[in-house]
Amino acid sequence: AQSVTQPDIHITVSEGASLELRCNYSYGATPYLFWYVQSPGQGLQLLLKYFSGDTLVQGIKGFEAEFKRSQSSFNLRKPSVHWSDAAEYFCAVGRNTDKLIFGTGTRLQVFP
């Protein structure tokens, strides 16, 4: 069955610390992979996506993610977290940009 797992429901980090949000997927073929961020009162915003090519993907707001086929993972990283990064983060997979399967999300809290 196709699924996305985000093992960490809630993560708390200090401002300036590094961040890694985990995402594992189960999919029949090489999927399209996405990371979205959801802030209160705002729509989901795309941080980055992977379709093919270089497995290390750079996104907006200083985020990056690495596709590891052998581990079926697409973890999101940021070297130095800012207080404004506090939000809900969703990993998603699909055969293209349609019919996305979302993970349950990771809530990031940032302490000053």
Place this chain on the structure above:
Amino acid sequence: GAVVSQHPSWVICKSGTSVKIECRSLDFQATTMFWYRQFPKQSLMLMATSNEGSKATYEQGVEKDKFLINHASLTLSTLTVTSAHPEDSSFYICSAEGVSGGRAFRDEQYFGPGTRLTVT
């Protein structure tokens, strides 16, 4: 570019009544729109996909007679929750992809801010 709006942002209705949620693409033509439902602390679940001028395609387990979707124009899709009950209370999110001025907005879905529905 690629802004999607939803109206209303929140709505409270009585059990048995119907409520309509609008999803608009503000600066591009949305050839495809998607409707999701999000339960608290849970993932987004795709309810249906609609293409302009066509009937919506519903995901398995979604009652098409209860969740009526209309995509009559390239900038507007509506979701009507008919005879709403408390279990329909949820956060409903739309997204869209399409084109504008020859530029394709199909490499990702653009999401609206969501509508909080509470049925009493």
